[in-house]
Amino acid sequence: MADIIRPPEVRADAVQIAEVGLDRDRFLRKLVRELSGTIERVVGLEDASGYVATVGGIMGEWLDEAYHAELGEGDFDPETVARIFVDLKRRIEGGFYIVAVEPDRIILRNTRCPFAEDVVGRPSLCMMTSNVFGRIAADNLGYARVRLSEVIAKGDPECHVVVYLTPQDGLEADEREYYRLKPGDDFAGL
Amino acid sequence: MNGSTTVSSQAMISPVSDCGEAASAALAGQILAQLDVEIIVTNSDGHVVYANQRAQIGAGLKPLAPASASFTDYWVIDEAADGDLMRRLARSSSWQGMRLARRSGRDAGKLVPLRGRGFLAETPVGRAVHVMIMQDPGRGRQFDEHRQLIQKLNSELAHRRRMEQALKNLLAMQKRLHRELVHRVKNNLTLLISMVTVGRRKCKVPAAVEQFRQLEHRIMSLATIHELLDREHETDHVAADKLLGQICSELSRSLAPPTVTLSCDLAPIRLHIYEATPLGLIVNELATNAVKHAFPDGRAGHVAVSLTAAADGTVSVTIADDGVGLGGQGSTAQGSGSAIVHALASQLKAKLTRIEDAGTTWQVVFKPQKSDGAEAQGEYSPLSSHPTVTSW
CATH class of the missing domain: 3.30.450.20 (PAS domain)
Known part of the structure; x- marks a missing residue:
């Protein structure tokens, strides 16, 4: 007669103390990774980046409003904008630091992505940084062009981010522009 | 861009x-x-x-x-x-x-x-x-294609599930019908036995009575299989040990004189009815033969039936008596039982061996072809192959 295969017995407390490396942050990062990966595969990197850009723009507005609610309604200067970049990333466990703040640009580097290792192979998620930084910079300084020349998502050891503050002709492939609208601009003829 | x-x-x-x-x-x-x-x-x-x-x-x-x-x-x-x-x-x-x-x-x-x-x-x-x-x-085309593909797969899955359920229902119905058939065959065989018994009791010719009795036991062997199937709600496989035990018990009760005892040593083995049926009939014939002929003139004796399985799956059945043996009569002493046993052994693809020593020992060795759970194929007949013409 065949032996009856019984499931292994598990102590009552073993489940709770099991080292499965799961918490809310890990779960959400995994979710974002799989979601972005799925979208990249289904619609391609460019369109996936567009979706993340849409969300990133909304996140940028939200964060800009949050900092203005605490620091005042007036436009922030480039130094403050740079410090906000570093601060908002710090709060979500990013490792950004300021390299330079010049009249026409803010230069930053990053040693640790808030998405941690889950960002590797998911370059569409970089549109989150581009849009958040670009939105905040443009809404306070009038214009922003964000260049992500190195990104951890593509295997670089650090991210290298330059936020240009004055327009110029032509855009590189790794650049995105952000504009501030005037009150009353609707673009839809309404 | x-x-x-x-x-x-x-x-x-x-x-x-x-x-x-x-x-x-x-x-x-x-x-x-x-x-x-x-x-x-x-x-x-x-x-x-x-x-x-x-x-x-x-x-x-x-x-x-x-x-x-x-x-x-x-x-x-x-x-x-x-x-x-x-x-x-x-x-x-x-x-x-x-x-x-x-x-x-x-x-x-x-x-x-x-x-x-x-x-x-x-x-x-x-x-x-x-x-x-x-x-x-191009926007949305891939989503549309994925959506259509998923819809198609879902539809296919639903169809296959419906088919699976329909097949399960059919299978369940087939099992019910098969069990019903087993039950009816068992009842019919029991009825047949009763009719043969009535015929035997009315018969005044000793040789004919003996033929009736032999027929009774043969039908009983078949009926026993269907009784076991019916009792265990099975349609294909029976416990060969229970089958042979019941056949021997019936022979002991109805045929063996008080001076002859029957004993069984039966390993628990399940066989398909394609194999259990001829095996039961073989044991019935050989055990009946031993009880009837090995102990003449009120001689006391013993008939032992054993069922074993080797590691390679080979099944061995032994019917041994300590009676007088055939005394050199060989195959010529046998009647229709001989032909039946050989035919059944041939059907089983079994090796049939007789050993004359302190009595007679018959050994039937075969390898079951239909494992438990295998699909039954073809039509079943307890004597589906032609008898092999060999002497014994």
């Missing part, structure tokens, strides 16, 4: 050089006109500053007519949702997808996949943010 960021709102494309500005603008206009996708550019007021020929046609306008005044002449705009979307598009150079319904034209009301982005264009009063909307036929 970020392209040039600063565009003249007159020509809608950057000049490639100062000296060729007009020519370049004209060329750009021709190129845009030739594109098979619609392109519309609107300024911050929602005024359409450029629409290529394809966009004009899509809106039901003359291809070379001036662009309509308002973006809302081309597309149905919901103030709350689409207005906010347009402003969002205007604030970034990232292409973002959208769908808008046509305001007019042949496809009025139809949703069209589009993508849009903002850009800075040169105007008489300086640079100003504009929005470029471009038809994007």
Whole structure:
């Protein structure tokens, strides 16, 4: 007669103390990774980046409003904008630091992505940084062009981010522009 | 596709050089006109500053007519949702997808996949943010394909589940019918035994009585299999040990004189009825033969029946008596039982061996071909193969 295969017995407390490396942050990062990966595969990197850009723009507005609610309604200067970049990333466990703040640009580097290792192979998620930084910079300084020349998502050891503050002709492939609208601009003829 | 960021709102494309500005603008206009996708550019007021020929046609306008005044002449705009979307598009150079319904034209009301982005264009009063909307036929196609594929797979899955359930229902019904058939066959065999018994009791001819009795036992062997199947709600397999035990018990009760004992040593083995049936009949014939002929003149004795299985699956049945043996009569002493046993052994592909020592020992060795759980195939007959003409 065949032996009856019984499931292994598990102590009552073993489940709770099991080292499965799961918490809310890990779960959400995994979710974002799989979601972005799925979208990249289904619609391609460019369109996936567009979706993340849409969300990133909304996140940028939200964060800009949050900092203005605490620091005042007036436009922030480039130094403050740079410090906000570093601060908002710090709060979500990013490792950004300021390299330079010049009249026409803010230069930053990053040693640790808030998405941690889950960002590797998911370059569409970089549109989150581009849009958040670009939105905040443009809404306070009038214009922003964000260049992500190195990104951890593509295997670089650090991210290298330059936020240009004055327009110029032509855009590189790794650049995105952000504009501030005037009150009353609707673009839809309404 | 970020392209040039600063565009003249007159020509809608950057000049490639100062000296060729007009020519370049004209060329750009021709190129845009030739594109098979619609392109519309609107300024911050929602005024359409450029629409290529394809966009004009899509809106039901003359291809070379001036662009309509308002973006809302081309597309149905919901103030709350689409207005906010347009402003969002205007604030970034990232292409973002959208769908808008046509305001007019042949496809009025139809949703069209589009993508849009903002850009800075040169105007008489300086640079100003504009929005470029471009038809994007590919957008959503992959989603649609995935959706269709998933729908197809879901439909296929549902169909297969229905089929599986239907097959399960059919199988269950077949099992019920088979069990019912087993039950009826058992009842019919029992009835047949009763009829033969009545015939035996009425018969006055000793030889005929003996024939009746032999027939009774043979039918009983078959009936026992169906009784076991019926009792255990089985249709294909029976416990061979229970079968042989019951046959021996019946022989001991109805045939063996008090001086002859029958014992069984039966390993628990399950056999398909294709094999259990001839085996039961063989044991019935050989044990009956031993009880009847090995102990003449009231001689006391013992008949032992054993059932064993080897590691390789080979099944061995032994019927041994300590009686007088055949005394050199050989096969000539046997009647129809001999032919039946050989026929059944042949059907089992069994090796049939007789050993004459202190009595007679018969050994039937075969390898079951139909394992428990295997599908039954073909029609069943307890004597489905021709008897092998061998002497014993």
